[in-house]
Every structure is written in C-alpha cells, then in structure tokens.
Amino acid sequence: xxxxxxxxxxxxxxxxxxxxxxxxxxxxxxxxxxxxxxxxxxxxxxxxxxxxxxxxxxxxxxxxxxxxxxxxxxxxxxxxxxxxxxxxxxxxxxxxxxxxxxxxxxxxxxxxxxxxxxxxxxxxxxxxxxxxxxxxxxxxxxxxxxxxxxxxxxxxxxxxxxxxxxxxxxxxxxxxxxxxxxxxxxxxxxxxxxxxxxxxxxxxxxxxxxxxxxxxxxxxxxxxxxxxxxxxxxxxxxxxxxxxxxxxxxxxxxxxxxxxxxxxxxxxxxxxxxxxxxxxxxxxxxxxxxxxxxxxxxxxxxxxxxxxxxxx
Amino acid sequence: xxxxxxxxxxxxxxxxxxxxxxxxxxxxxxxxxxxxxxxxxxxxxxxxxxxxxxxxxxxxxxxxxxxxxxxxxxxxxxxxxxxxxxxxxxxxxxxxxxxxxxxxxxxxxxxxxxxxxxxxxxxxxxxxxxxxxxxxxxxxxxxxxxxxxxxxxxxxxxxxxxxxxxxxxxxxxxxxxxxxxxxxxxxxxxxxxxxxxxxxxxxxxxxxxxxxxxxxxxxxxxxxxxxxxxxxxxxxxxxxxxxxxxxxxxxxxxxxxxxxxxxxxxxxxxxxxxxxxxxxxxxxxxxxxxxxxxxxxxxxxxxxxxxxxxxxxxxxxxxxxx
Numbered sequence: 001x002x003x004x005x006x007x008x009x010x011x012x013x014x015x016x017x018x019x020x021x022x023x024x025x026x027x028x029x030x031x032x033x034x035x036x037x038x039x040x041x042x043x044x045x046x047x048x049x050x051x052x053x054x055x056x057x058x059x060x061x062x063x064x065x066x067x068x069x070x071x072x073x074x075x076x077x078x079x080x081x082x083x084x085x086x087x088x089x090x091x092x093x094x095x096x097x098x099x100x101x102x103x104x105x106x107x108x109x110x111x112x113x114x115x116x117x118x119x120x121x122x123x124x125x126x127x128x129x130x131x132x133x134x135x136x137x138x139x140x141x142x143x144x145x146x147x148x149x150x151x152x153x154x155x156x157x158x159x160x161x162x163x164x165x166x167x168x169x170x171x172x173x174x175x176x177x178x179x180x181x182x183x184x185x186x187x188x189x190x191x192x193x194x195x196x197x198x199x200x201x202x203x204x205x206x207x208x209x210x211x212x213x214x215x216x217x218x219x220x221x222x223x224x225x226x227x228x229x230x231x232x233x234x235x236x237x238x239x240x241x242x243x244x245x246x247x248x249x250x251x252x253x254x255x256x257x258x259x260x261x262x263x264x265x266x267x268x269x270x271x272x273x274x275x276x277x278x279x280x281x282x283x284x285x286x287x288x289x290x291x292x293x294x295x296x297x298x299x300x301x302x303x304x305x306x307x308x309x310x311x312x
Numbered sequence: 313x314x315x316x317x318x319x320x321x322x323x324x325x326x327x328x329x330x331x332x333x334x335x336x337x338x339x340x341x342x343x344x345x346x347x348x349x350x351x352x353x354x355x356x357x358x359x360x361x362x363x364x365x366x367x368x369x370x371x372x373x374x375x376x377x378x379x380x381x382x383x384x385x386x387x388x389x390x391x392x393x394x395x396x397x398x399x400x401x402x403x404x405x406x407x408x409x410x411x412x413x414x415x416x417x418x419x420x421x422x423x424x425x426x427x428x429x430x431x432x433x434x435x436x437x438x439x440x441x442x443x444x445x446x447x448x449x450x451x452x453x454x455x456x457x458x459x460x461x462x463x464x465x466x467x468x469x470x471x472x473x474x475x476x477x478x479x480x481x482x483x484x485x486x487x488x489x490x491x492x493x494x495x496x497x498x499x500x501x502x503x504x505x506x507x508x509x510x511x512x513x514x515x516x517x518x519x520x521x522x523x524x525x526x527x528x529x530x531x532x533x534x535x536x537x538x539x540x541x542x543x544x545x546x547x548x549x550x551x552x553x554x555x556x557x558x559x560x561x562x563x564x565x566x567x568x569x570x571x572x573x574x575x576x577x578x579x580x581x582x583x584x585x586x587x588x589x590x591x592x593x594x595x596x597x598x599x600x601x602x603x604x605x606x607x608x609x610x611x612x613x614x615x616x617x618x619x620x621x622x623x624x625x626x627x628x629x630x631x632x633x634x
Binding site for chain 2: 035038039040041186187191271272275280293294296297298300301302304305308309
C-alpha cells in the first residue's frame with residue numbers, strides 16, 4: 001500500500017500546493033491535506049508553537065497536529081530558504097522543519113528538501129529532482145516533476161484570471177495586499193474576501209498580476225526589497241497606483257499578521273506610499289482574537305469613507 | 313402632547329448613550345449611562361428614563377457603537393452604523409468646517425480626518441487598548457481618586473513628570489517608581505495625560521495631517537487636562553463640543569432622520585420593550601470544528617436575533633440583515 005504524506009494546509013501550501021500534491025502523488029505517495037483552518041486548528045497550534053511566533057506559524061503547527069493525529073507516515077515540510085534569485089523568504093520558514101520536529105512527540109518522518117534559489121532558480125529544480133530520486137528512478141522523476149510544474153503553472157494562470165466581480169457590477173474596487181497564507185485562509189482573515197464580495201466590492205490581489213510586471217514595479221523602490229512576499233506586495237501596490245484609473249482603484253487594504261517581522265516593515269512602506277499618492281489605505285492587524293466586531297467596524301467605516309469620497 | 317423626536321443610541325464598551333433630537337437637529341434630551349457589561353439591561357433602563365422625562369413620538373431610531381447589532385435588533389433600528397461614520401457626522405453638525413476629530417472612548421481611540429465635510433482618512437488603535445479611557449480609569453482607581461476629579465487635580469500641576477505611555481503595564485511601573493520618589497499627585501496625573509496624548513499622536517494619529525479646526529470628543533474629553541495636553545502637543549486650539557460625551561448617539565440620530573426621510577416610516581419597536589423579558593442564550597455549535605459561540609436573543613418568547621456562526625446558518629434562521 002502507498003505510504004501517506006501529510007501536507008499542512010498553511011503557509012506555503014497556499015502558493016505551491018498543486019506542485020507538491022502532483023509531484024508527491026506521481027512519486028507514488030498518497031497525499032493527505034489537513035482540513036481548512038478552524039478554531040480547533042488554532043487551539044492546537046497555540047498550545048504547541050513556540051511563544052513569540054506569528055499567528056500563521058501557530059496555525060501551521062495546528063495543521064501539523066491534525067495530520068499527526070490522522071497517523072500519516074510522512075509530513076512534507078520543506079525547508080524553504082529562498083524561492084527567487086537574490087531574495088529571501090521569512091526566516092521562520094527556514095526553521096520550520098526543526099521547530100516542528102522539536103515540538104511533536106510522536107515519531108513521524110519528515111520529508112524536508114531544502115529549497116534554496118538564492119544563487120540560481122535552477123537550483124530549486126535540482127533540489128526537487130534530487131528529492132524525487134530517493135523514491136523513484138530518473139526517467140520517472142523527470143516526468144513526475146514535469147507534470148507537476150505544468151499543473152502549478154495552470155493554477156497560477158487561473159489565479160490571474162480570477163476576479164470576484166465584474167467592474168460594472170461592483171460599487172468599489174479595492175486592492176487587498178497581504179501574504180497569500182493570510183488572504184486565502186478564511187479563518188485567519190475572518191472571511192475578509194467574502195465579506196468584501198458580499199458588500200459588492202471588487203477585489204484585486206497580488207496573485208492576479210504577472211510576476212514580471214510586479215517585479216518591475218518593485219524595482220522602483222529606493223532600496224532592493226529582498227523578501228519575496230514583501231516585494232510582491234509593494235510591487236503590486238506600485239503597479240496598482242500606475243493603473244489606478246484603468247483598474248478604477250478606490251483604495252487598498254493591507255493585511256498583516258500581528259508579530260510578523262516582514263510585515264512590520266512592508267505595511268509601513270505600503271502606508272507611506274499610499275499616503276504620498278493620496279490613496280485611502282486601511283491596515284488590518286490579524287491575531288488570535290475571535291471577536292470580529294473590531295474588524296467589521298473598520299471595514300464598514302472604510303467602505304463608507306470610500307463611497308462618500310467617490311460619490312460625494 | 314407627544315413631542316416628535318429621533319432617537320440615537322450608542323452602545324459602547326464603557327458607556328451607553330441616548331440622544332433625543334428634534335426635527336431641527338437639536339438635542340432635546342441626552343443620557344450618559346455606564347454599560348457595566350449589561351447592554352440589554354442598560355438599553356431598557358435608558359428607555360425607561362427617557363419615558364420618565366416626557367412623552368415622545370419616535371420618528372426614527374439609529375444605533376452605533378460596539379453593541380450596535382444587539383441594540384439594532386432590540387430596537388428594530390432604522391440605521392445601524394459604525395462609530396467612525398456616526399462620530400464624523402456629529403462633528404460636522406457641531407463644527408461644520410471641522411478638519412480633524414480626535415476621539416477617545418472607553419476601549420478604542422480614533423482619529424478622523426475630514427475635508428469638505430467628507431471623511432478623507434481615519435485610523436483606530438490596533439490590537440491593544442492602551443491609550444484609551446479604560447487606561448485612565450484604571451490608573452485613577454489605582455490612585456484612589458474619582459475619574460471625575462482627574463482633570464481638575466491634574467490641572468493644578470506645575471511640573472508634569474514623564475511617564476511611559478506605550479503600554480499600561482510599563483506606565484504603571486513607571487508611575488509607582490515616580491510616586492516612591494515623592495512626586496506629587498497632580499504632577500503624576502498631568503504626566504499621565506501627557507503620556508496618553510503622546511501615545512495617541514505616535515500611534516493612532518501617526519502620519520495624519522492634523523489641521524484646524526480640531527474637535528476633541530468622546531468620554532475622555534471630559535478630562536480638561538487631556539484637552540490642555542493635546543493643545544500643548546499639537547500647538548493648536550482644540551474645541552470640545554457641548555455634547556462631547558454623546559457624539560456617537562447624536563451622529564446616528566441624524567443618520568436616522570436622513571434614512572427615515574428617504575424610506576418614509578420608522579421600524580422602531582416602541583417603548584414597550586422596557587418591561588419585556590429579554591433573554592440571551594449562548595451555546596457552542598458542534599456541527600463543525602469551528603465550534604462557534606452562538607448567541608440567541610429572545611424578546612418574551614420570540615427570537616429577535618441570533619448570531620455568532622461563521623457559516624451564517626443561524627443568522628439565516630433569525631432572518632436579520634447585517
């Protein structure tokens with residue numbers, strides 16, 4: 001019987017799930033994904049995680065916990081250092097496999113290839129191939145990886161086309177900036193995207209734009225932004241500001257996790273750029289609290305303001 | 313004869329305020345009551361006090377504040393609006409050319425920037441409640457003085473001491489330290505006000521363009537020393553409106569008038585609910601791992617509101633629009 005591999009539905013799952021899922025199953029594993037984040041996930045995560053980590057990392061622990069309970073044979077927790085040349089991702093991701101290993105008591109084997117594309121992005125491909133060779137012969141691994149990258153590309157293309165509402169159906173258009181693992185986790189983001197859609201707000205996110213365009217616009221920053229996620233957020237903001245009239249952008253909402261190191265810098269930069277260009281801006285800080293009143297009040301007031309500015 | 317009025321209710325964390333406004337947008341009666349963690353009871357009590365003050369024909373009802381959904385379903389309000397919008401409407405009503413509103417309430421503080429009577433920008437305190445009314449409340453209690461006397465005593469200070477205002481815990485240890493050195497009470501209180509203003513300007517109001525006229529409102533505006541501290545820090549004159557403590561309720565009663573004029577008739581449930589037995593029930597739903605806390609509110613036997621679920625199924629049952 002095929003061995004099972006658990007993939008936690010958190011953090012980089014939201015970027016690379018199609019690739020991972022396809023590749024691992026092509027290599028002969030049965031993949032199991034944890035269920036969407038719930039209160040239970042957060043409870044598990046908070047009790048297990050190292051104090052001082054951000055909410056998304058705590059949530060990650062919760063997902064790991066669920067998979068361990070389910071009795072998977074392996075956990076797929078890559079050690080991600082860098083996904084693009086001369087860029088880094090949050091340092092907490094580098095320590096993830098070790099942090100998890102230190103806090104789960106049950107013996108579960110970790111599959112954690114080291115993804116490091118600092119020097120060249122070809123290195124990432126090499127790493128994946130080498131990882132695969134542990135489980136299958138050359139020709140099979142190459143085909144498996146080829147198929148997986150194709151699925152990943154298709155997924156990214158689909159994201160680009162996706163927009164919740166047509167322009168003429170929407171009352172306002174708002175850019176929502178933040179890490180994908182905040183935006184697309186309904187529990188962490190307290191249903192932000194659905195709330196906006198219900199209020200007839202067209203939402204544009206960093207995922208909808210071509211990476212090279214976003215990168216080009218990120219280069220306009222006075223200093224090189226070396227965090228991939230922050231780069232994407234700031235590049236998108238600059239891009240949206242350039243196309244403000246075409247896209248009919250009324251404002252931006254910036255989503256940040258409380259205790260996030262990179263967000264403390266990027267959300268401040270977003271605020272400064274938005275202020276300079278007179279673009280209404282709202283920062284939402286997300287944490288463990290389940291009371292939604294504070295969030296709802298801010299969104300409601302913000303949308304009221306945008307509407308009054310637009311139609312006054 | 314019954315007098316025609318619009319009712320505005322602001323259910324906040326610390327106080328619940330009522331305003332009765334006539335058709336000329338003038339306040340006829342106002343009430344400032346402590347919520348004391350019992351919003352339903354305080355709403356009933358407020359209505360009762362209002363009926364004791366006269367006979368009213370309510371033309372429209374608006375609610376705001378963190379308890380606005382609850383109050384909204386209880387009173388069947390015409391308008392349920394967030395505090396920012398309500399406060400800015402009221403500030404424009406009191407000072408028509410206002411450009412900056414500083415508002416400090418019980419558990420939140422906000423700054424609203426207006427240009428040409430339209431909200432241009434706003435900010436609220438983030439996760440922590442430091443630098444809000446409850447901070448002053450707590451410190452006053454610790455020093456064993458009435459919150460009402462706080463401002464008066466602080467104004468007698470000649471040399472305010474420096475106290476860290478970033479966090480209540482640090483502020484308290486700082487304060488104790490200064491006390492033990494023998495610093496006088498007025499100097500400590502004035503120092504606290506300055507710390508709070510500094511905290512407000514560095515966090516909530518960071519990067520905002522503060523232009524005159526500046527209006528200072530919310531429960532904390534009752535503290536004269538806070539007004540002085542703001543004026544010194546900003547170098548601008550700030551005005552505290554007559555009804556500074558009920559501005560949210562005033563704003564939302566104006567919004568109620570606008571709304572009722574548009575739709576023609578109020579949905580107000582009437583003063584009868586004063587004596588009704590309103591009950592709340594809380595339970596945890598176990599249909600999915602989210603384990604949402606569901607609150608059901610009933611008036612006598614009939615269910616008037618139900619909320620708390622992420623999936624929205626209980627909200628659908630109660631058929632209320634948020």
